[in-house]
Amino acid sequence: MKLHNISFGNIKRRKGKMLFLVLGLIIGISTVVTLLSITESMTVNIEERLNQFGANIVMVPRTQNLSLNYGGIDVGGVNYKVREINQDDLQNIYTIKNRKNLSIIAPKILGPVRVKGQDVLLMGVIFDQELALKTWWHKTEGNFPGQADQVMLGAQVASFLNLAAGDNIHLFETPFTVSTVLKPTGGPEDDAIISELGAAQKLLGKQGRLSMVEISAFCQGCPISELTLQIAEKFPDAKVTAMKQAVMSKMQSIEMFQSFSLGVSIIVILIGALLVLVTMMGSVNERTREIGIFRAIGFRRGHVMQIILLEAMLLGVVGGVLGFGTGNLIAYSIIPMVMKDSVFAGINMNLGIISIIMSVALSLLASLYPAFKASNMDPSEALRAL
Amino acid sequence: MTQVNHLIEIRGLKKTYQSGDTTVDAIRQMDFFIDDEEFITIMGQSGSGKSTLLSIMGALNHPSQGQVLVDSLDLYALSTEQRADFRSEYIGFIFQSFQLIPYLTVLENVMLPMAVTGQKKKIKNQMALDVIDRVGLAAKAHRLPDQLSGGEQERVAIARAIVNKPPIILADEPTGNLDSQTAGEIMQLLQTLNRQGHTVIVVTHNPEVTQYATRTVRVQDGLCFV
Numbered sequence: 001m002k003l004h005n006i007s008f009g010n011i012k013r014r015k016g017k018m019l020f021l022v023l024g025l026i027i028g029i030s031t032v033v034t035l036l037s038i039t040e041s042m043t044v045n046i047e048e049r050l051n052q053f054g055a056n057i058v059m060v061p062r063t064q065n066l067s068l069n070y071g072g073i074d075v076g077g078v079n080y081k082v083r084e085i086n087q088d089d090l091q092n093i094y095t096i097k098n099r100k101n102l103s104i105i106a107p108k109i110l111g112p113v114r115v116k117g118q119d120v121l122l123m124g125v126i127f128d129q130e131l132a133l134k135t136w137w138h139k140t141e142g143n144f145p146g147q148a149d150q151v152m153l154g155a156q157v158a159s160f161l162n163l164a165a166g167d168n169i170h171l172f173e174t175p176f177t178v179s180t181v182l183k184p185t186g187g188p189e190d191d192a193i194i195s196e197l198g199a200a201q202k203l204l205g206k207q208g209r210l211s212m213v214e215i216s217a218f219c220q221g222c223p224i225s226e227l228t229l230q231i232a233e234k235f236p237d238a239k240v241t242a243m244k245q246a247v248m249s250k251m252q253s254i255e256m257f258q259s260f261s262l263g264v265s266i267i268v269i270l271i272g273a274l275l276v277l278v279t280m281m282g283s284v285n286e287r288t289r290e291i292g293i294f295r296a297i298g299f300r301r302g303h304v305m306q307i308i309l310l311e312a313m314l315l316g317v318v319g320g321v322l323g324f325g326t327g328n329l330i331a332y333s334i335i336p337m338v339m340k341d342s343v344f345a346g347i348n349m350n351l352g353i354i355s356i357i358m359s360v361a362l363s364l365l366a367s368l369y370p371a372f373k374a375s376n377m378d379p380s381e382a383l384r385a386l
Numbered sequence: 387m388t389q390v391n392h393l394i395e396i397r398g399l400k401k402t403y404q405s406g407d408t409t410v411d412a413i414r415q416m417d418f419f420i421d422d423e424e425f426i427t428i429m430g431q432s433g434s435g436k437s438t439l440l441s442i443m444g445a446l447n448h449p450s451q452g453q454v455l456v457d458s459l460d461l462y463a464l465s466t467e468q469r470a471d472f473r474s475e476y477i478g479f480i481f482q483s484f485q486l487i488p489y490l491t492v493l494e495n496v497m498l499p500m501a502v503t504g505q506k507k508k509i510k511n512q513m514a515l516d517v518i519d520r521v522g523l524a525a526k527a528h529r530l531p532d533q534l535s536g537g538e539q540e541r542v543a544i545a546r547a548i549v550n551k552p553p554i555i556l557a558d559e560p561t562g563n564l565d566s567q568t569a570g571e572i573m574q575l576l577q578t579l580n581r582q583g584h585t586v587i588v589v590t591h592n593p594e595v596t597q598y599a600t601r602t603v604r605v606q607d608g609l610c611f612v
Contacts, residue, residue, distance in 0.1 A: 006490070013489035295446075296446055298470055298473040303502050379446045
């Protein structure tokens with residue numbers, strides 16, 4: 001016989017009341033879990049969209065030139081001094097505070113090459129990074145380049161030079177195989193020959209140099225401008241620009257929803273706590289006689305508190321587990337209704353642990369006063385009720 | 387001259403209650419002692435102060451004045467928690483109307499006082515089964531209180547009171563809810579416990595109960611007549 005046997009026994013005897021108390025906890029916890037799950041799913045959705053949109057930060061060498069470009073029509077510029085980014089310095093990007101938010105880093109080198117008597121733009125890239133970033137790149141036939149002696153052609157270049165997958169070309173007298181031709185994208189890659197970064201650097205005589213770096217980053221807790229500033233600090237000779245994208249405004253909506261969720265969660269949790277408090281007070285008042293007996297047979301005040309708080313803890317665990325399950329179920333059902341094209345982000349086990357801890361803490365806090373009252377009950381007063 | 391140490395000494399005891407605007411003198415003045423292994427009945431009419439006296443002797447009710455010494459220990463000089471420990475070690479209570487915990491089995495009810503003692507589970511179990519056997523309920527150890535008769539419930543209450551082997555048993559109207567035959571059996575059981583070394587103090591208004599006692603203290607209007 002231990003104190004917990006008394007707690008278990010009382011829970012079993014007062015099933016109805018205890019169910020009511022657990023229900024209060026379930027409502028509180030499931031509301032918080034539902035709102036947090038919706039916010040998380042929205043964030044994941046935005047993150048995926050951001051990745052689909054490509055880079056959201058671009059780093060280029062700082063040049064003192066005047067841009068003579070309007071609406072995509074380039075009429076030339078006056079370069080006073082052209083600098084390039086040192087490829088070895090790129091590692092510094094991983095020393096920024098929010099490095100975990102960097103998703104894709106795609107460095108590239110640009111330069112002209114002559115093919116069949118024509119000047120063509122050569123772009124050297126790291127294919128793994130570039131293809132992850134440019135999800136809208138689709139090949140026609142063949143495969144994306146997997147070796148240093150393979151290149152990929154933009155649709156415009158292939159058509160202009162009359163080249164197709166499997167053809168051989170010479171760039172500065174170095175032989176290359178065309179592994180595939182991209183479908184038209186409407187972007188600058190339509191006019192470029194794309195090769196592996198190292199090979200392009202060698203051809204252009206720019207070993208260890210980079211023309212630009214495209215970065216895909218996502219920062220849930222901080223604005224993208226903050227990330228841009230952090231990168232700019234590490235690369236004083238580069239110009240780091242955040243690309244304004246429509247999707248960014250969605251983040252603001254999420255932030256507003258987060259604030260709303262927090263407000264609703266606090267209210268629901270307070271109501272849940274009140275419910276636990278009232279039920280526990282009722283339970284303690286009903287058990288006056290019982291508590292009197294416990295005290296008379298030698299239970300200390302601490303023992304009585306332990307019995308009540310142990311009950312609260314057990315119910316808190318049950319409320320937390322069921323609340324977490326219910327919250328996920330509700331979130332799974334209503335996310336497609338709340339946000340179009342969004343899907344449930346999945347069960348977050350960390351949130352599960354937090355839910356149980358929160359439920360237990362809530363139940364214990366709300367039961368502190370009833371437990372204190374029970375333990376301070378005058379045994380002679382309690383026995384007068386006998 | 388040698389000083390005699392009594393098990394319980396009541397000295398200059400007074401207890402007043404506040405009931406609305408009026409002050410009620412539950413105990414006006416009491417001085418008496420009880421020796422080890424005595425069987426005492428405290429007789430009195432309803433409202434005479436006998437139950438208040440019992441609760442004060444049981445370290446449950448702070449007197450307004452006076453001292454209660456048990457084994458030379460001044461009970462009301464102790465802290466609240468020390469008094470709880472005292473009750474656990476020294477006192478076995480038998481309440482009016484049995485007062486068993488309805489959701490615990492006979493065995494669990496009997497083991498209740500041991501929930502706060504440090505013995506091993508196996509020892510606790512054995513001690514509880516032993517006392518259940520002593521009160522003749524071995525076959526019903528796993529029943530719930532509402533599956534027992536009044537007399538059987540009273541036996542469980544007695545088993546619970548003696549399981550920790552307390553030197554003093556305090557019983558408040560133990561026969562109040564029983565028929566005369568069962569009441570006789572219960573009083574004989576208490577008499578047996580007294581013979582086995584427990585000091586038994588029974589509060590009652592039933593004169594028949596006094597025949598089992600070695601001494602009777604009469605209580606009337608908050609005064610005692612030894």
